[in-house]
Amino acid sequence: xxxxxxxxxxxxxxxxxxxxxxxxxxxxxxxxxxxxxxxxxxxxxxxxxxxxxxxxxxxxxxxxxxxxxxxxxxxxxxxxxxxxxxxxxxxxxxxxxxxxxxxxxxxxxxxxxxxxxxxxxxxxxxxxxxxxxxxxxxxxxxxxxxxxxxxxxxxxxxxxxxxxxxxxxxxxxxxxxxxxxxxxxxxxxxxxxxxxxxxxxxxxxxxxxxxxxxxxxxxxxxxxxxxxxxxxxxxxxxxxxxxxxxxxxxxxxxxxxxxxxxxxxxxxxxxxxxxxxxxxxxxxxxxxxxxxxxxxxxxxxxxxxxxxxxxxxxxxxxxxxxxxxxxxxxxxxxxxxxxxxxxxxxxxxxxxxxxxxxxxxxxxxxxxxxxxxxxxxxxxxxxxxxx
Ligand code: SAH
Ligand code: SF4
Numbered sequence: 255x256x257x258x259x260x261x262x263x264x265x266x267x268x269x270x271x272x273x274x275x276x277x278x279x280x281x282x283x284x285x286x287x288x289x290x291x292x293x294x295x296x297x298x299x300x301x302x303x304x305x306x307x308x309x310x311x312x313x314x315x316x317x318x319x320x321x322x323x324x325x326x327x328x329x330x331x332x333x334x335x336x337x338x339x340x341x342x343x344x345x346x347x348x349x350x351x352x353x354x355x356x357x358x359x360x361x362x363x364x365x366x367x368x369x370x371x372x373x374x375x376x377x378x379x380x381x382x383x384x385x386x387x388x389x390x391x392x393x394x395x396x397x398x399x400x401x402x403x404x405x406x407x408x409x410x411x412x413x414x415x416x417x418x419x420x421x422x423x424x425x426x427x428x429x430x431x432x433x434x435x436x437x438x439x440x441x442x443x444x445x446x447x448x449x450x451x452x453x454x455x456x457x458x459x460x461x462x463x464x465x466x467x468x469x470x471x472x473x474x475x476x477x478x479x480x481x482x483x484x485x486x487x488x489x490x491x492x493x494x495x496x497x498x499x500x501x502x503x504x505x506x507x508x509x510x511x512x513x514x515x516x517x518x519x520x521x522x523x524x525x526x527x528x529x530x531x532x533x534x535x536x537x538x539x540x541x542x543x544x545x546x547x548x549x550x551x552x553x554x555x556x557x558x559x560x561x562x563x564x565x566x567x568x569x570x571x572x573x574x575x576x577x578x579x580x581x582x583x584x585x586x587x588x589x590x591x592x593x594x595x596x597x598x599x600x601x602x603x604x605x606x607x608x609x610x611x612x613x614x615x616x617x618x619x620x621x622x623x624x625x626x627x628x629x630x631x632x633x634x635x636x637x638x639x640x641x
Contacts, residue, residue, distance in 0.1 A: 261388030290468030359397035364447025450486030484529035506560035562614035
């Protein structure tokens with residue numbers, strides 16, 4: 255029997271383990287605090303525990319399941335990608351993005367992905383396996399420690415290579431002094447994999463990270479991105495924890511969407527949008543639609559108009575009696591994937607697409623990318639097996 259993985263346990267599990275070991279319940283809470291508040295991952299450093307208990311933890315449980323193979327930096331050190339090897343040799347990636355007023359970690363939920371979207375590096379490799387809850391939680395704890403080290407090393411943004419193209423410094427209009435970002439402030443489940451295809455483990459990770467007795471991440475500071483698994487969206491609508499939902503749409507009609515996102519065959523647009531409407535009706539929350547722009551494929555103005563009509567609830571015949579979806583569109587210029595014949599939409603086409611949506615009354619922004627040169631941007635996380 256392998257040792258139980260500590261990061262796979264919630265507080266109740268930890269209390270049960272400690273009870274088995276004949277320890278009082280408060281010891282479990284001490285350990286939980288060390289793990290999720292103090293971010294300690296070495297039992298030897300849990301100095302508030304008796305040394306016998308520390309030894310037992312070291313020999314009879316597993317702390318880190320993720321072995322860091324490499325860390326890569328970009329954007330003057332403010333984008334940091336970790337490559338982790340899992341015990342079975344699969345490889346996943348986690349990205350920490352540090353901004354003047356916040357720090358966001360992008361978490362992988364699967365090693366690889368089964369969905370096979372044609373524009374995505376992760377999808378090209380297929381699914382190796384689901385990540386465990388602990389493996390997702392550990393990525394966030396790594397990012398938290400990484401942020402702390404980065405701050406302690408004095409590598410505040412003022413020292414970074416931080417000039418915009420026009421020579422101004424991008425942190426200059428920061429609302430608070432940069433060094434005050436003391437913790438990871440946002441978690442996005444947008445790394446490798448499809449979170450809703452690993453629903454139970456992923457949701458347990460959300461709950462763990464949210465737990466006010468532990469890591470205490472606000473629900474509104476967490477975002478999940480899904481390829482559009484309508485059944486998972488319906489399930490999420492009933493969870494009662496208001497995390498943000500982003501849905502990868504990428505096309506305004508079924509023919510094109512099925513060509514780009516094969517799972518559309520199982521959850522066609524009508525089903526997906528019905529599930530989304532159920533979600534907004536039940537939660538009162540606005541969803542984001544992500545739309546990767548591929549030159550000449552899905553970025554024509556008539557496609558922008560079709561998208562706008564779809565989201566405003568209008569029919570092709572032009573009736574304006576539809577009920578608009580409570581939503582926002584996030585346009586993502588495609589990040590190149592080696593060997594792909596697809597192309598990234600030119601700036602002017604992106605702007606024109608956005609304008610059509612705005613003119614039609616659909617809120618729409620263009621995502622500012624990070625980490626392109628270290629393949630840390632959306633859809634560039636490829637992973638694979640450790641060498
Ligand atoms: N599987 C989930 C979450 C991971 S992908 C999903 O598909 O939503 C996170 C986001 O990156 C998705 O919106 C996805 O469509 C987008 N993406 C994938 N490949 C991309 C690429 N090469 N360039 C830009 N965005 C990409
Ligand atoms: Fe999987 Fe998302 Fe990539 Fe599609 S875009 S292959 S769902 S990770």
